[in-house]
Amino acid sequence: EVQLVESGGGLVQPGGSLRLSCAASGFNFSTYEMNWVRQAPGKGLEWVSYIGSSGSPIYYTDSLKGRFSVSRDNAKNSLYLQMNSLGPEDTAVYYCVRGIYYFGYWGQGTLVTVSS
Protein backbone atom coordinates (compact mmCIF):
# COMPACT_ATOMS: atom_id res chain seq x y z
CA GLU A 1 0.00 0.00 0.00
CA VAL A 2 1.32 3.40 -1.00
CA GLN A 3 1.77 5.68 2.01
CA LEU A 4 2.95 9.25 2.17
CA VAL A 5 3.32 10.72 5.64
CA GLU A 6 4.19 14.39 6.09
CA SER A 7 5.73 15.85 9.21
CA GLY A 8 7.43 19.02 10.36
CA GLY A 9 4.52 21.43 10.31
CA GLY A 10 3.68 23.73 13.16
CA LEU A 11 3.55 27.33 14.33
CA VAL A 12 6.34 29.61 13.14
CA GLN A 13 6.83 33.35 13.43
CA PRO A 14 6.88 35.58 10.34
CA GLY A 15 10.33 35.56 8.80
CA GLY A 16 11.10 32.15 10.24
CA SER A 17 12.00 28.86 8.60
CA LEU A 18 10.60 25.37 8.63
CA ARG A 19 11.54 22.08 7.02
CA LEU A 20 8.82 19.67 6.02
CA SER A 21 9.46 15.98 5.49
CA CYS A 22 7.52 13.28 3.70
CA ALA A 23 8.18 9.62 4.41
CA ALA A 24 7.22 7.36 1.53
CA SER A 25 6.52 3.63 1.67
CA GLY A 26 4.81 0.90 -0.32
CA PHE A 27 6.45 1.74 -3.64
CA ASN A 28 9.87 2.20 -5.22
CA PHE A 29 10.32 5.83 -4.19
CA SER A 30 13.48 6.37 -6.26
CA THR A 31 11.59 5.84 -9.53
CA TYR A 32 8.77 8.34 -8.94
CA GLU A 33 8.49 12.07 -9.40
CA MET A 34 7.20 13.94 -6.36
CA ASN A 35 5.44 17.21 -5.59
CA TRP A 36 4.32 19.51 -2.82
CA VAL A 37 0.82 21.01 -2.99
CA ARG A 38 -0.60 23.40 -0.41
CA GLN A 39 -4.02 24.61 0.62
CA ALA A 40 -4.62 27.73 2.68
CA PRO A 41 -7.49 27.51 5.18
CA GLY A 42 -10.80 27.64 3.34
CA LYS A 43 -9.06 28.16 0.00
CA GLY A 44 -8.28 26.12 -3.09
CA LEU A 45 -5.32 23.95 -4.01
CA GLU A 46 -1.98 25.43 -5.04
CA TRP A 47 0.82 23.40 -6.57
CA VAL A 48 4.13 24.37 -4.92
CA SER A 49 6.99 22.31 -6.28
CA TYR A 50 8.07 19.30 -8.35
CA ILE A 51 11.21 17.19 -8.18
CA GLY A 52 12.26 14.48 -10.61
CA SER A 53 12.93 10.93 -9.51
CA SER A 54 16.69 11.38 -9.35
CA GLY A 55 16.54 14.90 -7.93
CA SER A 56 16.13 16.84 -11.13
CA PRO A 57 14.54 18.67 -12.78
CA ILE A 58 13.06 20.92 -10.11
CA TYR A 59 10.23 23.39 -10.60
CA TYR A 60 8.45 25.86 -8.32
CA THR A 61 5.35 27.95 -8.49
CA ASP A 62 6.12 31.52 -9.53
CA SER A 63 5.02 33.21 -6.30
CA LEU A 64 7.66 31.65 -4.03
CA LYS A 65 10.46 34.01 -5.14
CA GLY A 66 13.23 31.60 -4.24
CA ARG A 67 12.18 31.15 -0.62
CA PHE A 68 11.45 27.41 -0.81
CA SER A 69 13.77 24.55 -1.74
CA VAL A 70 12.68 20.99 -2.52
CA SER A 71 14.97 17.99 -2.17
CA ARG A 72 14.84 14.24 -1.74
CA ASP A 73 16.87 11.40 -0.29
CA ASN A 74 16.10 8.25 -2.22
CA ALA A 75 18.14 6.12 0.21
CA LYS A 76 15.78 7.24 2.99
CA ASN A 77 12.60 7.23 0.86
CA SER A 78 12.06 10.83 1.88
CA LEU A 79 11.01 14.12 0.32
CA TYR A 80 11.72 17.51 1.88
CA LEU A 81 10.61 21.12 1.58
CA GLN A 82 12.81 23.78 3.14
CA MET A 83 10.79 26.95 3.64
CA ASN A 84 12.50 30.25 4.48
CA SER A 85 11.33 33.83 5.05
CA LEU A 86 7.86 32.58 5.84
CA GLY A 87 4.94 34.98 5.77
CA PRO A 88 1.26 34.76 6.73
CA GLU A 89 0.49 33.90 3.09
CA ASP A 90 2.33 30.61 3.56
CA THR A 91 -0.13 29.41 6.20
CA ALA A 92 -1.59 26.24 4.72
CA VAL A 93 -1.83 22.49 4.83
CA TYR A 94 1.09 21.10 2.84
CA TYR A 95 0.57 17.83 0.99
CA CYS A 96 3.22 15.46 -0.31
CA VAL A 97 2.01 14.09 -3.65
CA ARG A 98 3.27 11.42 -6.03
CA GLY A 99 3.03 11.82 -9.76
CA ILE A 100 3.94 13.72 -12.89
CA TYR A 101 0.87 13.70 -15.19
CA TYR A 102 -1.75 13.23 -12.54
CA PHE A 103 -1.69 13.05 -8.76
CA GLY A 104 -2.94 9.65 -7.72
CA TYR A 105 -1.45 9.50 -4.24
CA TRP A 106 -1.54 12.20 -1.58
CA GLY A 107 -0.39 12.32 2.01
CA GLN A 108 -2.69 13.44 4.80
CA GLY A 109 -1.02 16.84 4.94
CA THR A 110 0.81 18.83 7.59
CA LEU A 111 -0.38 22.23 8.78
CA VAL A 112 1.98 25.19 8.73
CA THR A 113 0.81 28.28 10.58
CA VAL A 114 2.79 31.50 10.24
CA SER A 115 1.81 33.91 12.98
CA SER A 116 3.30 36.02 15.73
Add this chain to the structure above:
Amino acid sequence: AIQLTQSPASLSASVGDRVIITCRASQGIRTVLAWYQQKPGKAPKLLIYDASSLESGVPSRFSGSGSGTDFTLTISSLQPEDFATYYCQQFSTYPLTFGGGTKVEIK
Protein backbone atom coordinates in the same frame (compact mmCIF):
# COMPACT_ATOMS: atom_id res chain seq x y z
CA ALA B 1 1.15 30.56 -16.08
CA ILE B 2 -1.89 28.80 -17.51
CA GLN B 3 -5.06 29.86 -15.72
CA LEU B 4 -7.91 27.43 -15.17
CA THR B 5 -11.36 28.92 -14.65
CA GLN B 6 -13.98 26.63 -13.17
CA SER B 7 -17.70 27.29 -13.26
CA PRO B 8 -19.84 27.46 -11.38
CA ALA B 9 -17.98 28.22 -8.15
CA SER B 10 -20.76 26.48 -6.28
CA LEU B 11 -24.01 24.72 -7.04
CA SER B 12 -26.90 23.17 -5.17
CA ALA B 13 -28.27 19.89 -6.44
CA SER B 14 -30.42 16.99 -5.35
CA VAL B 15 -29.61 13.30 -5.17
CA GLY B 16 -30.15 11.84 -8.62
CA ASP B 17 -29.44 15.07 -10.48
CA ARG B 18 -27.05 15.30 -13.40
CA VAL B 19 -24.26 17.73 -12.56
CA ILE B 20 -21.87 19.35 -15.03
CA ILE B 21 -18.80 21.33 -13.99
CA THR B 22 -16.71 23.17 -16.55
CA CYS B 23 -13.03 24.10 -16.60
CA ARG B 24 -11.63 26.55 -19.13
CA ALA B 25 -7.89 26.92 -19.73
CA SER B 26 -6.33 30.23 -20.71
CA GLN B 27 -4.44 28.46 -23.50
CA GLY B 28 -4.62 25.08 -25.15
CA ILE B 29 -3.49 22.14 -23.03
CA ARG B 30 -4.44 19.25 -25.33
CA THR B 31 -5.98 16.68 -22.93
CA VAL B 32 -3.46 16.98 -20.10
CA LEU B 33 -6.06 17.67 -17.43
CA ALA B 34 -7.17 15.92 -14.26
CA TRP B 35 -10.16 16.21 -11.96
CA TYR B 36 -10.16 15.74 -8.18
CA GLN B 37 -12.77 15.45 -5.48
CA GLN B 38 -12.07 16.82 -2.02
CA LYS B 39 -14.12 16.40 1.13
CA PRO B 40 -13.63 18.58 4.24
CA GLY B 41 -10.49 17.72 6.18
CA LYS B 42 -9.33 15.18 3.61
CA ALA B 43 -6.75 15.08 0.87
CA PRO B 44 -8.02 15.38 -2.70
CA LYS B 45 -8.89 12.18 -4.55
CA LEU B 46 -8.12 11.67 -8.23
CA LEU B 47 -11.23 11.03 -10.34
CA ILE B 48 -10.25 11.61 -13.97
CA TYR B 49 -6.91 11.92 -15.76
CA ASP B 50 -6.00 12.69 -19.36
CA ALA B 51 -9.29 14.63 -19.49
CA SER B 52 -11.47 11.54 -19.88
CA SER B 53 -9.81 8.48 -18.33
CA LEU B 54 -11.54 7.18 -15.21
CA GLU B 55 -9.21 6.41 -12.31
CA SER B 56 -9.41 2.85 -11.06
CA GLY B 57 -12.09 2.39 -8.41
CA VAL B 58 -13.97 5.58 -9.26
CA PRO B 59 -17.69 5.03 -9.96
CA SER B 60 -18.73 5.15 -13.59
CA ARG B 61 -21.23 7.95 -12.91
CA PHE B 62 -18.20 10.26 -13.11
CA SER B 63 -16.99 11.15 -16.60
CA GLY B 64 -14.75 13.75 -18.16
CA SER B 65 -14.52 15.23 -21.61
CA GLY B 66 -12.88 17.99 -23.58
CA SER B 67 -9.62 19.01 -25.16
CA GLY B 68 -7.73 22.18 -25.91
CA THR B 69 -9.24 24.84 -23.66
CA ASP B 70 -12.68 23.54 -22.64
CA PHE B 71 -13.32 20.62 -20.33
CA THR B 72 -16.23 19.20 -18.39
CA LEU B 73 -16.71 16.87 -15.45
CA THR B 74 -20.12 15.19 -15.40
CA ILE B 75 -21.75 13.31 -12.57
CA SER B 76 -24.59 11.44 -14.21
CA SER B 77 -26.66 10.79 -11.09
CA LEU B 78 -25.54 12.60 -7.96
CA GLN B 79 -25.18 10.42 -4.88
CA PRO B 80 -25.05 11.52 -1.22
CA GLU B 81 -21.32 10.79 -1.04
CA ASP B 82 -20.63 13.09 -4.01
CA PHE B 83 -21.26 16.30 -2.10
CA ALA B 84 -17.77 17.77 -2.06
CA THR B 85 -15.53 20.28 -3.80
CA TYR B 86 -14.15 19.47 -7.23
CA TYR B 87 -10.95 20.80 -8.79
CA CYS B 88 -9.43 20.60 -12.26
CA GLN B 89 -5.65 20.67 -12.77
CA GLN B 90 -3.49 21.08 -15.86
CA PHE B 91 -0.24 19.18 -16.42
CA SER B 92 0.65 20.74 -19.77
CA THR B 93 3.12 23.36 -18.57
CA TYR B 94 4.96 24.27 -15.39
CA PRO B 95 3.95 25.88 -13.14
CA LEU B 96 1.15 23.38 -12.74
CA THR B 97 -2.13 25.04 -11.88
CA PHE B 98 -5.49 24.17 -10.37
CA GLY B 99 -8.89 25.62 -11.02
CA GLY B 100 -10.54 27.56 -8.21
CA GLY B 101 -12.86 24.72 -7.28
CA THR B 102 -16.58 23.97 -7.50
CA LYS B 103 -18.45 23.22 -4.30
CA VAL B 104 -21.39 20.85 -4.79
CA GLU B 105 -23.93 21.26 -2.02
CA ILE B 106 -27.18 19.57 -1.12
CA LYS B 107 -30.33 21.34 -2.29
